[in-house]
Amino acid sequence: MDLKVVGKPVARKDAIEKVTGQTKFGADIDLPGQLYGAVCRSTYPHATIKNVNTEMALKLPGVRAVITGKDYTKLYGQFIEDQPVIAFDKVRYQGEPVALVAAEDLLTAQEAARLIEIEYEPLPVVNSIDEALTNETLLHEDWSKYNIPGACHPVQNTNIGDTFTLRKGDIEQGFKESDLVVENKFSCSMLQHTTIETHTATAYVNQITGEITVYTPAQSPFTIRPVLAKAFNVPLEKIRIICTAIGGGFGSKYEVRAEPLAIALALFTNGRPVKLQFSREEEFMASVARAPAQIHLKTGVKKDGTLVAQQVKIYWDTGAYVTTGPRVNYNAGFAACGPYKIPHAWVDGYCLVTNKSLGTAYRGFGVPEVACAHEFQMDCIAKELGLDPLELRLKNVLEEGDISVTGEVMQSIAVKECLEEAAKNIGWYDKPLNWTTQDGKLAGKGIACFCKLTGTPSTTSTVLKLNENGSLTIQYSGREMGQGVTTVIPQMAAEALGISLDKIHMAPVDTAYSPYDKTTTSSRSTFHGGNAVLMAAEQIKEQLLDLAAKYFQVSPSQMEYVDGVIRCKGEPTKAIHIEDIEASGILKEQPPVIGNGTYSTLNLYYKPDPLTRQSKRPTVMWMFGAQAAITEVDPATGCIKLKTIGAAHDVGYAINPVGCLQQIEGPIIMGLGHALLEEMIYENGILRNGNMVDYKVPTFQDSDVEMKITLVEKQHPEGPFGAKGIGEPGICPVAAAIVNSVNAACEANLNSIPIKPEHVLFRKED
Amino acid sequence: MKTLTIQVTVNGEAFCKTVGVNMTLLEFLREELHLTGTKLGCNEGECGACTVLVDGKPVNSCLMLAVEADGAEIFTVEGLAKDGTLHPLQEAFIEAGAVQCGFCTPGMLMSAKALLDKYPKPTAQQIRKELEGNICRCTGYDRIVKAIILASEMNKEG
Ligand code: FES
Ligand code: FES
Numbered sequence: 061m062d063l064k065v066v067g068k069p070v071a072r073k074d075a076i077e078k079v080t081g082q083t084k085f086g087a088d089i090d091l092p093g094q095l096y097g098a099v100c101r102s103t104y105p106h107a108t109i110k111n112v113n114t115e116m117a118l119k120l121p122g123v124r125a126v127i128t129g130k131d132y133t134k135l136y137g138q139f140i141e142d143q144p145v146i147a148f149d150k151v152r153y154q155g156e157p158v159a160l161v162a163a164e165d166l167l168t169a170q171e172a173a174r175l176i177e178i179e180y181e182p183l184p185v186v187n188s189i190d191e192a193l194t195n196e197t198l199l200h201e202d203w204s205k206y207n208i209p210g211a212c213h214p215v216q217n218t219n220i221g222d223t224f225t226l227r228k229g230d231i232e233q234g235f236k237e238s239d240l241v242v243e244n245k246f247s248c249s250m251l252q253h254t255t256i257e258t259h260t261a262t263a264y265v266n267q268i269t270g271e272i273t274v275y276t277p278a279q280s281p282f283t284i285r286p287v288l289a290k291a292f293n294v295p296l297e298k299i300r301i302i303c304t305a306i307g308g309g310f311g312s313k314y315e316v317r318a319e320p321l322a323i324a325l326a327l328f329t330n331g332r333p334v335k336l337q338f339s340r341e342e343e344f345m346a347s348v349a350r351a352p353a354q355i356h357l358k359t360g361v362k363k364d365g366t367l368v369a370q371q372v373k374i375y376w377d378t379g380a381y382v383t384t385g386p387r388v389n390y391n392a393g394f395a396a397c398g399p400y401k402i403p404h405a406w407v408d409g410y411c412l413v414t415n416k417s418l419g420t421a422y423r424g425f426g427v428p429e430v431a432c433a434h435e436f437q438m439d440c441i442a443k444e445l446g447l448d449p450l451e452l453r454l455k456n457v458l459e460e461g462d463i464s465v466t467g468e469v470m471q472s473i474a475v476k477e478c479l480e481e482a483a484k485n486i487g488w489y490d491k492p493l494n495w496t497t498q499d500g501k502l503a504g505k506g507i508a509c510f511c512k513l514t515g516t517p518s519t520t521s522t523v524l525k526l527n528e529n530g531s532l533t534i535q536y537s538g539r540e541m542g543q544g545v546t547t548v549i550p551q552m553a554a555e556a557l558g559i560s561l562d563k564i565h566m567a568p569v570d571t572a573y574s575p576y577d578k579t580t581t582s583s584r585s586t587f588h589g590g591n592a593v594l595m596a597a598e599q600i601k602e603q604l605l606d607l608a609a610k611y612f613q614v615s616p617s618q619m620e621y622v623d624g625v626i627r628c629k630g631e632p633t634k635a636i637h638i639e640d641i642e643a644s645g646i647l648k649e650q651p652p653v654i655g656n657g658t659y660s661t662l663n664l665y666y667k668p669d670p671l672t673r674q675s676k677r678p679t680v681m682w683m684f685g686a687q688a689a690i691t692e693v694d695p696a697t698g699c700i701k702l703k704t705i706g707a708a709h710d711v712g713y714a715i716n717p718v719g720c721l722q723q724i725e726g727p728i729i730m731g732l733g734h735a736l737l738e739e740m741i742y743e744n745g746i747l748r749n750g751n752m753v754d755y756k757v758p759t760f761q762d763s764d765v766e767m768k769i770t771l772v773e774k775q776h777p778e779g780p781f782g783a784k785g786i787g788e789p790g791i792c793p794v795a796a797a798i799v800n801s802v803n804a805a806c807e808a809n810l811n812s813i814p815i816k817p818e819h820v821l822f823r824k825e826d
Numbered sequence: 827m828k829t830l831t832i833q834v835t836v837n838g839e840a841f842c843k844t845v846g847v848n849m850t851l852l853e854f855l856r857e858e859l860h861l862t863g864t865k866l867g868c869n870e871g872e873c874g875a876c877t878v879l880v881d882g883k884p885v886n887s888c889l890m891l892a893v894e895a896d897g898a899e900i901f902t903v904e905g906l907a908k909d910g911t912l913h914p915l916q917e918a919f920i921e922a923g924a925v926q927c928g929f930c931t932p933g934m935l936m937s938a939k940a941l942l943d944k945y946p947k948p949t950a951q952q953i954r955k956e957l958e959g960n961i962c963r964c965t966g967y968d969r970i971v972k973a974i975i976l977a978s979e980m981n982k983e984g
Contacts (some may be wrong), residue, residue: 308963
C-alpha cells in the first residue's frame with residue numbers, strides 16, 4: 061500500500077495552541093459566579109473522627125458552604141465502593157478530606173478550612189506491606205459490606221483488598237526438573253506522578269433538575285461518569301463531564317480526585333460553580349501514587365540457561381482504598397514472568413491496604429515494577445551460570461508460535477528483534493559487562509525486556525462529520541495528554557479519506573455529545589480509536605459514492621474512492637476530489653455525510669480462567685520492547701550517571717514516527733527518576749517529602765543521557781495500518797535496564813529502587 | 827486587607843490596578859488580567875511553569891508579589907507571537923517536537939527567551955544549566971534543548 065500521511069513524521073496538531081499559551085487546562089476554566097473550594101484534610105493517617113466543629117469556619121465572611129462527611133455519606137469506587145467522598149467515621153490516610161469549604165475567594169476558603177476543628181482518636185497505623193500482612197490492625201473491618209461493581213477480590217478479615225492468581229503446569233515438578241533454583245526479591249518505592257498540572261475540577265449543580273456538570277482534565281471521562289453518577293445518586297445522563305486539556309496524566313487523572321469534592325460542594329451552593337485546585341502539597345499527600353511493590357521470585361533453570369519454572373509473589377501497597385489496585389494487580393500478574401517460554405509458572409498477586417495515599421494507575425500499570433524483578437532475576441541467573449545476560453534472554457524469549465505462560469500461541473511477536481536492536485544501540489557486543497573508564501569510573505551495561513497487555517475487551521466509537529467544504533470534524537473521546545492522540549487519529553482519517561491533515565479537526569470532548577470511549581489508558585487509543593476511525597471513514601466513502609453516483613447518474617457500483625477522488629470507473633471526466641466537494645454541488649440539500657465507527661475487541665478475546673488465567677487470547681494487543689543501559693558510578697562519591705539508553709520497541713507500525721520517539725524518550729527520563737531518584741518517604745503514615753524540593757524528579761541536568769531508539773515494526777494483524785500502542789511501553793524496561801547496568805558496574809546485587817549513591821558506597825565498604 | 831495601586835506594562839500594554847499586597851504576580855496575571863497562559867504548577871518556586879520575564883529577567887511569578895512588580899515591564903507567553911507570526915522559539919519548539927502535554931511549555935519558552943537574550947548561541951550544556959529550574963515530565967528534555975539550539979540558529983539567519 062502506498063501510504064501518504066501515516067508513517068510520516070508530522071508536527072502535532074495541538075502545538076500552536078500550546079506554544080501560544082491558549083490551551084485551556086483545568087485551572088484555566090473560570091465560570092461566572094464561581095466560588096473557590098478548599099479541603100480540610102486529616103492530619104492523622106489513621107483515626108476515628110470524634111467530632112467536627114465547623115462553627116468558626118461558617119462565621120468567616122465570604123464563606124458560602126461548609127460540609128462534612130455527615131452531610132454526604134455515600135461510598136464510591138470503580139472496582140470496589142470502599143471510599144467516602146468525605147471521611148465520616150474514620151480517616152485512613154494523612155490528607156484524607158474531612159470537611160470542605162466554598163467561599164468567595166481562595167484565601168477565605170483556605171482560612172475557613174484551617175478554622176475547622178476536628179477531634180480525632182488515633183488508631184494504630186499500618187505503614188507497610190509487612191505491617192498490613194499481620195492483619196493486627198484492619199483498615200476495612202468488613203469488606204463484605206461494600207458493593208463490588210468491578211473485578212475485585214478482597215479477603216475477609218484481612219488487609220488484602222484484591223488477589224490474583226496465574227497457574228501453568230506443575231510448579232514443584234518444574235523446580236525438581238531444574239539444575240538450579242534461584243530465589244530473589246525486588247522492591248520498588250512509592251512514586252508520585254508529579255504531573256506539572258495538579259488535579260483540578262470546577263463543578264455546578266442544577267438545584268431543580270439535579271444535573272451535575274464538571275470541568276476536569278480527566279483521562280477517562282466515560283470511566284468516571286458512572287462512578288460519579290453512583291456517588292451522587294443521579295442517573296448517568298445527569299452527569300456531564302466537560303474535558304479540559306490535560307497537563308500531564310501518566311495514569312494520575314484516571315481516578316476521580318478533585319471531581320467528587322467540587323461536586324459535593326456544588327450541591328450546597330445554590331447553583332454557583334465551585335472551583336477546586338489541588339496544591340502541590342495536596343497532590344503529593346492526597347491525590348494518587350504508584351504503589352510500592354515487593355516482588356518475590358523463585359526460578360528453576362537448566363544448566364544451559366533454559367527456564368523451567370518460575371514462581372512470582374507480588375505484594376502491592378495500594379494505600380488506604382483499593383481504587384484501581386485490582387487492575388494493576390491483573391496487568392502486572394500477566395506480565396510477571398516476562399516475555400519468556402516457561403513451562404511451569406505460578407503467580408500470586410495481592411493488594412494490601414495501608415494508611416497511605418492511594419496506589420493506583422501509573423504509566424505501565426505495574427509492568428515496570430515486575431519487569432525490574434524478572435529482569436533482575438535473569439541477570440542473577442546469568443551470573444550463576446556464567447552466561448551473557450543477553451544470550452540468556454535470547455535463549456528464552458517467546459517467538460512466533462511459542463506458548464506464553466497464559467497458554468496463548470504467540471503471533472506477530474518481535475521481542476527478540478527488540479532485544480537485539482536495543483543491544484546494538486549501546487554497542488553491547490563490543491563491550492564487557494563492566495569496565496573502568498579512563499577517569500576512574502565504574503561502568504556497566506545492562507539490558508531488560510518486558511511484555512504488557514492492553515485491557516481487553518473494551519469498546520470505542522467515533523463520529524466523523526464531513527463539513528460542507530470537504531473538511532472533516534472528528535468526534536472521539538480518547539484524551540490528549542501529550543501522547544499525541546489528537547494527531548495520529550486525524551492522520552489515519554486523512555490517509556483513509558484523502559483529506560489533507562490541516563483540514564481535519566478534533567472536536568472537544570464532552571460527555572454530553574462525544575461518543576463513548578472506555579478510557580485513555582493501557583496504550584489503547586491508536587489501536588482502538590484508529591480502528592473506529594477507519595470504520596467511520598468507510599461509511600463516509602459509501603455515502604459520498606452514493607451521492608456522486610446520483611450526480612453522475614450512474615449506479616453506485618460503478619463508482620470508486622481512490623486517494624480522495626470520488627470517480628466513475630473508467631470515466632476520468634466523472635471525478636470529484638474530496639477537497640472540491642463544495643464547488644461540485646453534490647452535497648447540496650442532500651443528507652449530511654456522517655460516518656460512525658464503533659469498535660469492540662469482545663470477539664478477539666477469550667476470557668481467561670479466573671484461577672489459572674489460561675486463555676487462547678487474553679488481550680487483543682501485547683506490547684513488547686527492550687532497553688539496554690550504560691551507567692557509570694563514581695567510586696569516590698557514589699554518584700550514579702546514566703550515560704546511554706539503547707531502546708527498541710515494537711510499535712506494529714509507526715503512524716507518526718516522531719510521536720513514537722517522543723513516547724519513548726520521555727519515559728526513558730521518567731524511568732531514570734524511578735531507578736535513581738524518586739521515592740515517597742512515609743514514617744508511620746506521615747509523608748516526609750511531599751514537595752518538589754525533597755521529592756526529586758529528573759531535571760535538565762539529570763537528563764543528559766544519550767538515547768538511541770529503534771522503532772521495530774512487526775505489523776499487528778488487527779491494528780490500524782498494523783499499529784500498536786506506545787504510551788506505556790517506553791517506561792516498562794527503563795528502570796530494569798538501569799538497575800542491571802548499575803549492578804554490573806558495581807558487581808553488586810542491589811535489589812530495590814531507587815538506587816542512591818549511599819547504596820553503592822555501602823557496597824564498596826562491604 | 828491592605829491594597830496598593832500598581833502600574834505595569836504587560837506584553838506592551840499598560841495596566842493600572844489596585845491589588846492586595848499579598849497577591850502574587852502569577853495570580854495577578856491569571857486572575858486580574860486573565861492571561862492564563864502562565865501556569866501554576868507548584869506555587870513554591872520549584873517547577874518553572876510560572877516563569878515570566880520581568881524587566882527582561884526570568885522570574886518565578888509564583889514567588890514574586892504583584893506589588894513588587896510595580897513599574898516593571900512584564901513579558902508573558904501571550905506576548906511572544908507578533909502580528910500573527912510565531913516567535914522563532916515557538917516555531918522551533920513545534921519543529922523539534924519539544925511540546926507534548928504543553929503545560930510546562932509557556933514557562934520553558936520564557937526561560938528559553940531569557941537564555942537566548944543572554945547567550946544568543948548557547949551550548950547544550952548552557953541550556954541544561956540555565957533551564958534547570960523548569961521541570962518537564964513529558965519530553966525527557968532532549969527535544970527542548972534541540973529546539974532552543976534550532977531557534978538560536980533561526981535568530982542568526984534572521
Ligand atoms: S508555579 Fe512557580 S515555580 Fe512552580
Ligand atoms: S510537555 Fe508536559 S510537562 Fe513538559
